[in-house]
Amino acid sequence: MKNLRFVSFLFSFLALSILATPLHAETKKSSKRHNPKAVHESKQVDEPEFTNFTQWRGVADLIDELSDQHGLQRETLNAQFSKVHYLESVVKLINPPPPTKLKNWTVYRERFIEPTRLRAGAAFWKKHEAVLHRAQTEFGVPAEIIVGILGVETMYGKMTGNIRVVDALATLAFAYPPTANRDARMKYFRDELKQVFLLARENDMDPLGFYGSFAGAIGLPQFMPGSIRRFAVDFDGDGKIDLRNSPADAIGSIASFLSQHGWRTEEPLIFPVKVSHQTDATWPGMIGQSLEAKFTREEFEQAGVTTSSDIPAAISYGLVDLQDGERPTLYWLGTTNFFAIAQYNRSFFYAMTVIELGKAVRQHRQRL
Ligand SMILES: [Ca+2]
Numbered sequence: 001m002k003n004l005r006f007v008s009f010l011f012s013f014l015a016l017s018i019l020a021t022p023l024h025a026e027t028k029k030s031s032k033r034h035n036p037k038a039v040h041e042s043k044q045v046d047e048p049e050f051t052n053f054t055q056w057r058g059v060a061d062l063i064d065e066l067s068d069q070h071g072l073q074r075e076t077l078n079a080q081f082s083k084v085h086y087l088e089s090v091v092k093l094i095n096p097p098p099p100t101k102l103k104n105w106t107v108y109r110e111r112f113i114e115p116t117r118l119r120a121g122a123a124f125w126k127k128h129e130a131v132l133h134r135a136q137t138e139f140g141v142p143a144e145i146i147v148g149i150l151g152v153e154t155m156y157g158k159m160t161g162n163i164r165v166v167d168a169l170a171t172l173a174f175a176y177p178p179t180a181n182r183d184a185r186m187k188y189f190r191d192e193l194k195q196v197f198l199l200a201r202e203n204d205m206d207p208l209g210f211y212g213s214f215a216g217a218i219g220l221p222q223f224m225p226g227s228i229r230r231f232a233v234d235f236d237g238d239g240k241i242d243l244r245n246s247p248a249d250a251i252g253s254i255a256s257f258l259s260q261h262g263w264r265t266e267e268p269l270i271f272p273v274k275v276s277h278q279t280d281a282t283w284p285g286m287i288g289q290s291l292e293a294k295f296t297r298e299e300f301e302q303a304g305v306t307t308s309s310d311i312p313a314a315i316s317y318g319l320v321d322l323q324d325g326e327r328p329t330l331y332w333l334g335t336t337n338f339f340a341i342a343q344y345n346r347s348f349f350y351a352m353t354v355i356e357l358g359k360a361v362r363q364h365r366q367r368l
Contacts, residue, residue, distance in 0.1 A: 051086035054078055058174045062190065066197055077197070080208060085167045086175060093214040095177045104325035108349045113360050117151050121361035122368060124156040124247075131235065131248045139255035140265030146254045148358030149344060153222040160220060160244060161213035169193040169216040169225075192216055195225035202229070203240040211244070219243025220250035223257075231257040254344075261340040269355055270320070270332045271311045276304030286319045291343055293318045293336045300333065307333065320348045 053059045059081055067074040125132065125147050132143035154160050172189035176182050196216075200207035212218040216225065223232055223243055232241045235252025243250050275283050281304030286295060293316040297307050300317065311317075317333035324330060334342075334351070341351040 051084075052082065053084045053086070053170055053174070054081045056174055058190070059170070062173075062194060066194060070198060072197060072201065080166075081170075083208060084170045085164070087163065087167050087171045087214075090163065090168045090171045090214045091175060091177050094172060095179055102325050103323040103349070105322040105330065105349060105352075106324055106327070109353055109356065112152055112353050112357055117155055117357065118361055118364040120156045120158065121147050121151045121357065122365045124150065125361060125365055128247050128251060131251050135235070135251050135255035138252075139259040139263070141255040141258045141263055142358075144358030144362045145258070145341065145354065146251055146358075147361050148354035148356075149254050149341070150220055150250065151357045151361065152350065152354055154220050157220045157247065157250075160211075160222070161217070162211050163214050164208065165196055165210035165212050165216050165218060165225070166193065166208055168212070168214050169196060172215070189216070192225050195229055199225050199229050203242070205240070219245075220247060221254050221257075223253065227257070228253070231260055257344060258337075258340045261343040262336050263340045264336055267315065267335055267337050268312070269338050270334050270352070271308070271317075273300070273308075273311075273319075273331050273333050274306040275331050276306070278304060280304075283319060287321050291318075291339050291346060293334060293339055295319070297333070305331070305333070320352070322348060322352060 054063075063074060063077045063081065066072045066077055125143065129143075132146060135141060135146060136143050150156050169189050169192050173186055173193045174190075176186045176189065179185070193216075196210060197207045199205075200210070210218055210225075213222060217223065218225065218228065219242075221243055228241060228243065232243060232249065232253035233256045234241050234249060236246050236248035238246070241249055241253070243253060275281065283300065283303040283305050286300070286303060295303075295317055297311050297313050297317065300319065301307055305319065311333060315335060317335060318339055320332040320334045320338065322330040322332070332338075332352075334348075338351055338355075341354050342348065344350070344354075
């Protein structure tokens with residue numbers, strides 16, 4: 001059981017880490033391609049190393065920034081960073097080998113839409129029905145979408161990760177493995193590391209007390225520290241945001257996130273469509289331009305997409321393709337609400353799975 005759960009957990013985070021990168025990541029080669037792993041190769045994986053991060057130039061700069069620009073105490077920061085560990089396991093997990101198989105929607109979907117997760121989802125929904133209802137009333141986001149996200153992210157809090165966030169983020173900020181987008185990723189994780197210290201101050205928490213995924217995502221909804229500061233809410237009214245221990249805070253924060261990413265109450269999500277395979281069809285150019293709904297139904301029809309009359313003409317759509325192994329690719333028109341979910345995790349597979357899981361949990365509940 002433990003192993004199965006770990007595999008599932010690992011898959012979940014591997015999937016999320018892949019999906020966390022932009023759909024069209026830059027392929028430019030980095031000019032700084034030294035290998036930080038070389039120094040650590042004699043160490044066992046999973047063994048925290050007592051790297052003295054305070055001696056690293058980049059860490060000293062970050063301490064300067066937190067101290068000079070944000071007013072945090074330098075001595076406290078020095079003491080805290082002296083306890084931060086480099087994690088070889090994080091370096092290995094962040095950069096999985098490229099997939100050798102075709103993207104496969106059916107296989108991906110089956111990993112999440114399965115009996116254990118449906119049961120856990122129904123139990124979670126029953127236990128937190130009042131809070132889910134309150135989030136729906138306040139933010140306009142249906143309970144089943146929130147239930148879908150929590151199910152895909154952490155199976156309702158069963159797999160929130162137990163890696164200390166400062167260790168994971170410091171490792172990725174200062175010792176990211178050599179990849180094409182290394183500089184951009186290090187900058188991203190350095191900022192997230194900075195956010196941990198600001199978040200801790202705002203919530204009167206210990207920055208070394210946060211635990212999460214190998215990529216630094218925290219709690220039931222797996223928010224990065226910066227997203228917690230921007231989008232999370234205290235939804236149980238205890239005066240602080242705690243996404244690891246408060247399901248109410250997790251529920252409210254997901255609704256808040258989607259609301260702030262353009263969620264429109266009562267608007268539909270997705271419609272299946274067919275596409276023309278004539279060589280002059282222009283719809284392929286409408287995929288993956290950006291994560292937003294910006295074309296009309298009429299524009300899709302002109303580009304060779306066959307729509308049906310139940311697709312409202314008054315709102316905008318984006319074209320969603322789900323590659324399905326050897327089977328034909330599936331096409332959908334997604335609304336602004338679909339793309340709000342895709343902003344949570346930049347993947348069509350992810351957004352579609354959230355929608356399908358939420359719906360499946362609702363149906364499972366109705367059968368109980
Ligand atoms: Ca709270």
